[in-house]
Amino acid sequence: MASDLTKNKGLKRRKFLKYTGVGVGLMIGGVWLGRNPIRRKIFELAETMIAPYQGDVSDPLIWIQVTPENQIILHSSKVEMGQGSFTGLAQLAAEELEVDVEKIKVVHAETASGNIDGMGTGGSMSVATLWKPLREMAATMRLMLAKKAAEKLEVSIDDLAFANGVFSAKNRGITYGEIVDGVTDWEIPETPVLKKRSRFKHIGKPIVRVDLYDKVIGAPIFGIDASYSDMLFASVVRSRLVDATMSNYDTSVAENMPGVIKIVKEDDFISVIAKTQVEADNARHKITFDYTTNRSWNIADVEKEITVGNGRKTIIQKEGKSIEEIDEDGDIISLEFRSPIGAHAQMEPNGAVANYKDGKVEIKISTQVPKVTRDEVASALGLSKEDVNIVPTFLGGGFGRRLHTPNAIQAAKMSKAVGKPVKSFFDRKQEFQNDTFRPPTHHVMKAKISKDKKILGIEHQFASGDTLFNSALDPGVEQMMRADIGSIRGGAIIYDLLPHRTTYYHVDLPFATSFWRSLGLLANAFAIESFMDEIAINTNQDPIQLRLNSISNDNPYGERARKVIQACADKAKYTDQISNGKAMGFASTVDGGSPCAHVVEVSIEDDEIKVHKVTVAFDCGIAVNPDQVRAQIEGCVCMGISASMFEKMDLRDNKLYPINYGAYKMALMRHTPREIDIVLLEGADYPGPVGEPPMGPIGAAIGNAVRRLTGKRLTTLPLSLG
Amino acid sequence: MKISFIINGSTKSVEVSDGNAPLLWSIRDGLDLKGTKFGCGKAACGACTIHVDDMAVRSCSYPVKMAEGKKITTIEGLSQEGNLHPVQQAWKEEVVPQCGYCQPGFMMATAAMLKEIPNPTDQDIDDNIINVCRCATYYRMRKAIHRAAAINSKNL
Numbered sequence: 001m002a003s004d005l006t007k008n009k010g011l012k013r014r015k016f017l018k019y020t021g022v023g024v025g026l027m028i029g030g031v032w033l034g035r036n037p038i039r040r041k042i043f044e045l046a047e048t049m050i051a052p053y054q055g056d057v058s059d060p061l062i063w064i065q066v067t068p069e070n071q072i073i074l075h076s077s078k079v080e081m082g083q084g085s086f087t088g089l090a091q092l093a094a095e096e097l098e099v100d101v102e103k104i105k106v107v108h109a110e111t112a113s114g115n116i117d118g119m120g121t122g123g124s125m126s127v128a129t130l131w132k133p134l135r136e137m138a139a140t141m142r143l144m145l146a147k148k149a150a151e152k153l154e155v156s157i158d159d160l161a162f163a164n165g166v167f168s169a170k171n172r173g174i175t176y177g178e179i180v181d182g183v184t185d186w187e188i189p190e191t192p193v194l195k196k197r198s199r200f201k202h203i204g205k206p207i208v209r210v211d212l213y214d215k216v217i218g219a220p221i222f223g224i225d226a227s228y229s230d231m232l233f234a235s236v237v238r239s240r241l242v243d244a245t246m247s248n249y250d251t252s253v254a255e256n257m258p259g260v261i262k263i264v265k266e267d268d269f270i271s272v273i274a275k276t277q278v279e280a281d282n283a284r285h286k287i288t289f290d291y292t293t294n295r296s297w298n299i300a301d302v303e304k305e306i307t308v309g310n311g312r313k314t315i316i317q318k319e320g321k322s323i324e325e326i327d328e329d330g331d332i333i334s335l336e337f338r339s340p341i342g343a344h345a346q347m348e349p350n351g352a353v354a355n356y357k358d359g360k361v362e363i364k365i366s367t368q369v370p371k372v373t374r375d376e377v378a379s380a381l382g383l384s385k386e387d388v389n390i391v392p393t394f395l396g397g398g399f400g401r402r403l404h405t406p407n408a409i410q411a412a413k414m415s416k417a418v419g420k421p422v423k424s425f426f427d428r429k430q431e432f433q434n435d436t437f438r439p440p441t442h443h444v445m446k447a448k449i450s451k452d453k454k455i456l457g458i459e460h461q462f463a464s465g466d467t468l469f470n471s472a473l474d475p476g477v478e479q480m481m482r483a484d485i486g487s488i489r490g491g492a493i494i495y496d497l498l499p500h501r502t503t504y505y506h507v508d509l510p511f512a513t514s515f516w517r518s519l520g521l522l523a524n525a526f527a528i529e530s531f532m533d534e535i536a537i538n539t540n541q542d543p544i545q546l547r548l549n550s551i552s553n554d555n556p557y558g559e560r561a562r563k564v565i566q567a568c569a570d571k572a573k574y575t576d577q578i579s580n581g582k583a584m585g586f587a588s589t590v591d592g593g594s595p596c597a598h599v600v601e602v603s604i605e606d607d608e609i610k611v612h613k614v615t616v617a618f619d620c621g622i623a624v625n626p627d628q629v630r631a632q633i634e635g636c637v638c639m640g641i642s643a644s645m646f647e648k649m650d651l652r653d654n655k656l657y658p659i660n661y662g663a664y665k666m667a668l669m670r671h672t673p674r675e676i677d678i679v680l681l682e683g684a685d686y687p688g689p690v691g692e693p694p695m696g697p698i699g700a701a702i703g704n705a706v707r708r709l710t711g712k713r714l715t716t717l718p719l720s721l722g
Numbered sequence: 723m724k725i726s727f728i729i730n731g732s733t734k735s736v737e738v739s740d741g742n743a744p745l746l747w748s749i750r751d752g753l754d755l756k757g758t759k760f761g762c763g764k765a766a767c768g769a770c771t772i773h774v775d776d777m778a779v780r781s782c783s784y785p786v787k788m789a790e791g792k793k794i795t796t797i798e799g800l801s802q803e804g805n806l807h808p809v810q811q812a813w814k815e816e817v818v819p820q821c822g823y824c825q826p827g828f829m830m831a832t833a834a835m836l837k838e839i840p841n842p843t844d845q846d847i848d849d850n851i852i853n854v855c856r857c858a859t860y861y862r863m864r865k866a867i868h869r870a871a872a873i874n875s876k877n878l
Contacts, residue, residue: 082821082857208817215822216810218757218797222823225756233751258739276751278743347761347769347823347856396759396823397856428762627817631862635820638858661854662766670848672860 051125054118057133060141061186062115064093070165070177072099075109077117078126079368080211081398082635083691084628085126087210089134091624092127094202095195096138099165099176101207108392111374120369122400122515124592124689127624131687132194139192147189148179197622197685206627211394221394223366226353228421232261234414235280236271236407237287238430241654243510244293257283264417269410273418281427297510299651303338308444308461311507317492320499323446323459330450333538335531337445339523339717340648341656342438342516343664344431348396351425354411360387361412366395368402380409381416388412400515404436429659437649438516439465439487439509443527453539458498460528462491463505464520465513490521490696493528494561494590495550511656517636518692521591522643522699526717529587529700534713542576543586543704544569560619560683561595564588567679568617572599578709582612585705589696592689594620598637598697600673602705607721609706611641613675618694621684633694634676640698642667645719665718727789729753730799741787746770748786749796757797757826761854768853771827771834772796778834797826800833808877809833812870813863820857828853832867841871 055077056062065073074093080086086106094101109115119125149167150157152174159169166173197203214221239246249270251263257272259279264271270287274280305311323332352365361381367373370390378388395402407424415422426434441464448456467486484506493500516522536543547565551558565588568574574584581603588597601613614637623629646665650657658664703714706721714720725748726735736752744763749755749772758781761769765783772781773795800807806814809829819825828851835842835850842850847867855863 082819084820208814209819211822212814212817212819215819215825216806216814216829217801218826218829220756222759224760227754276739276743276747278738278740278747282740345854345856347759347767347821347854349760395821397821399856425760428764631817631820631859634861635858638860639856642858660764660766661762662764666854666856667858667860668854669851669860669864672858672864674844676861 053129053133055116056114057137059188060137062113063137064141066176066180068177068181070175072097072104072176074104074106075113075115076106077109077115079108079121079392079395081121081395083632084209084625087207087628088127088624089130090210091202091207092130092134093138095200096135097142098162101202101210106210110389110391111370112389116371118371120372120403122368122403124691124693127687128689135194136191139194140188143189143192144186145176145179148183149174152179203624204622207625209628222348222396223364223393224348224351224425226364226393227423228353228355231421231423232273232275232418233277233280234271234273234422234424235284236269236410236424237284238434240433241291241293242297242656243295244291244654246289246291248290250288253286254283257286262418264414266413271414273414273422293654297651297654302440302509302651305507305509306440306442306463306465308442308463308505310463311505314504316488316504317500317502320457320501322501323448323457326448326456328450328456330448330456332446332448333534334444334446335534335713335715337443337527337530337715339441339526341440342643342647343435343649344399344401344516345664345666346397346399346401349426349428349431350402350407352408352411353421353423354415355421356412356415359383361415362389362391363408363412364391364393365405365408366393366402367405368398369405373405373408377408377412381412399517401436403515432659432664433656436512436514439467439513441523445527445531447535449538455498455535455539458493458500460491460493460502462524462527463507465507465509467513467515467519486515486519489519490524490589490591495547496555497550497552517639518591518695521589521692521696525587525589525696526699529697530703533704533707544574547588557590557593557595561590563681563683564595564617564619565597567681568597568599568615571617571677571679572615574599576708583705583708585701585703585708587697587700587704589693591693591696594618594688594693596693596696598701600701600705602702602709604709604721609645609702609719609721611673611702613677614673615677616694617679617681619681619683620690621686621688622682623680624687626680629680629690630678632691633678636694637676637698638667638672640695641671644699644702644717648718725786725790727792727794729794730796736786738786742785744782745784745786745789746781749781755796755798759823759827761824768831769824769827771830771853773830773834776837778831797830800829807833808873809870812866812873816862816866816869818859818862818866820859824853824855828855828863832870836871836874840874842867
């Protein structure tokens with residue numbers, strides 16, 4: 001044991017541990033990505049989605065705290081929004097600290113701690129990007145503890161034994177807590193050699209979630225549960241219309257409503273502050289104002305804008321001729337697909353609790369981007385970043401909705417205006433009308449098939465709106481990139497043995513759009529994988545064999561993708577035959593380097609599509625926590641069914657509808673498949689993305705099953721037989 | 723106006739300026755019991771589900787004045803003397819929660835259903851458990867509901 005600790009090869013003492021990353025392979029090998037090498041690199045990164053962690057991983061002391069009471073606290077810069085990262089990260093730390101996961105309490109790192117993640121939590125990157133750095137910090141921390149233990153026991157570090165969380169020598173033992181007691185100076189040594197996979201005790205085990213108990217007893221852990229003593233409640237006026245400005249506010253009635261303390265009028269918003277939430281909301285409803293709209297917007301106008309051919313064109317893949325240029329004789333088949341505006345509908349509304357005092361502000365908030373929240377609040381209030389402390393809470397769902405936090409700025413300004421802590425939350429109507437939606441999409445899929453049923457080429461052209469561009473990126477990135485790397489996620493054709501092309505059209509929309517779990521993947525995979533099924537039918541091929549025969553070993557994930565496709569088909573016993581009124585549908589994707597395939601079993605009952613069973617094969621590399629990987633797959637399948645079969649926003653006379661649950665149709669318990677059968681493959685020696693890739697295949701898989709049942713190709717989400 | 727009721731076994735009073743205000747806010751902000759969640763404000767999602775006189779009620783749409791003299795149970799009162807309720811125990815054993823926000827409402831709805839239907843079929847669950855979970859943990863919830871029924875029947 002002791003000899004392990006002193007094996008110090010590799011990195012010298014580092015300021016920033018340059019995480020070289022794993023799997024930063026090309027998803028789309030050797031294709032036309034523009035001549036700008038930086039643009040090309042960003043495209044590659046976006047497609048593989050394993051970028052290095054962006055923050056300080058050189059100092060274990062800002063991540064791992066050992067208390068004299070022998071409690072280990074992991075301060076996580078990644079937030080917990082249900083994806084289970086707190087548990088996965090605890091497993092990584094436990095592995096090198098040589099303690100049980102239950103010994104580790106995971107908390108959100110406040111920005112004032114200095115443990116700040118530059119990227120934020122999203123993209124299914126938390127465990128993937130911290131895989132090596134966190135284990136290195138934990139190993140380094142343990143070496144630091146060992147050195148101090150040797151000092152305190154007055155022995156050489158080589159003479160230390162270790163068992164059950166206790167270092168010992170000369171019949172004396174010392175716990176981690178006893179080691180840190182009274183120690184104020186720590187020297188950070190070189191990083192020890194990490195344990196080999198064969199020696200893992202915690203990684204790869206289905207350990208129960210570290211936040212399980214709190215979530216079963218209903219503990220007050222969310223942003224909306226946060227409070228300060230003597231806190232007031234705010235209700236902010238928000239626009240009901242898109243592409244409109246508000247003016248001529250009349251607050252005279254609101255000012256005299258019960259409980260009202262103050263009407264806050266800032267340059268960019270107006271709000272009521274009252275003693276209770278109900279009083280604040282009641283008074284806000286009495287504020288009148290006028291709208292000025294720039295133009296009229298209906299959903300048909302949006303669909304007209306979001307149409308292939310409009311907007312800024314970027315060629316993503318150029319492996320072969322365009323369909324019209326192919327000289328060989330054959331038939332051109334073509335299908336158009338559309339996906340709607342999607343709402344996040346996360347259960348906890350957005351909001352913040354701010355306490356402004358003496359030129360400093362502390363904000364408790366559910367945010368996916370604590371650093372961005374801090375920087376924006378500092379900028380808006382003219383404070384230094386050090387004078388703003390963001391205290392992240394557990395998130396009542398994220399899904400990309402909490403990458404924009406102007407609510408934090410508003411809460412801070414209101415707290416400053418009223419001189420007391422202020423809690424400010426959206427109501428549900430405001431959530432639906434002021435969401436940062438999943439942008440709608442339009443796709444034109446084309447293929448040319450020769451007389452002897454050879455596929456001469458396949459082409460994907462699609463149009464969508466902002467996802468990444470509307471996030472906290474430097475505006476220069478949009479200029480440089482042209483194509484929104486979030487919207488194009490899943491848009492590239494992975495079947496590299498077929499001549500193929502992909503072209504993206506970026507369209508500006510009159511309402512905010514942004515990240516929505518898996519970004520472009522849901523819609524792009526629906527179009528591509530539905531069309532692949534149509535090609536299989538057109539060329540009289542088995543849909544599984546068509547895909548297996550179309551992916552080469554030149555792709556870094558090619559072999560893994562084929563194994564996943566085969567494993568899924570085998571497990572589900574895939575067949576084209578209809579049995580007892582049920583048909584199967586197949587689809588597969590590779591997202592962020594994690595291949596996934598679905599087989600669904602579907603029937604039609606009372607003119608409604610019913611999904612009975614979903615078989616999933618998934619390869620995320622190492623499954624740090626196989627139970628939580630399964631939980632994410634189950635969640636993706638059911639949320640994917642919801643998005644594919646039920647959800648859509650409408651726009652009428654500049655108003656977004658619906659404005660609440662119920663009217664915004666979603667899959668509920670009764671729509672949940674009775675069986676979800678999961679096969680986990682671990683085809684890489686590192687953990688890849690988990691929380692989004694399994695969203696990819698579901699929509700197309702259902703549509704493909706319906707095609708086999710009815711002969712009808714569904715080309716619009718949400719899927720409808722009507 | 724002052725409203726009094728028995729909540730989780732204790733008699734409590736809340737002072738409100740509007741008797742038609744939702745009971746939810748008196749529970750959350752007045753009594754600082756934060757396990758009951760705000761989701762929609764229109765009784766459409768079930769995140770705020772509590773028991774009023776042993777019936778499942780969506781407290782975001784239940785006027786506080788109606789609670790006068792009634793017996794209320796929230797998620798904090800579901801467990802007894804530190805022991806998890808069979809529904810909570812089942813939720814734990816099946817590792818149901820992801821983000822966890824909607825889970826108290828689901829557990830309250832399930833506990834109420836099991837009083838009426840001790841051994842629900844899948845169809846019973848489909849018909850009675852109609853809350854919204856955006857993480858879509860329905861698959862494990864269904865298992866947990868069956869498990870809770872099994873735990874209950876062992877206790878009998």
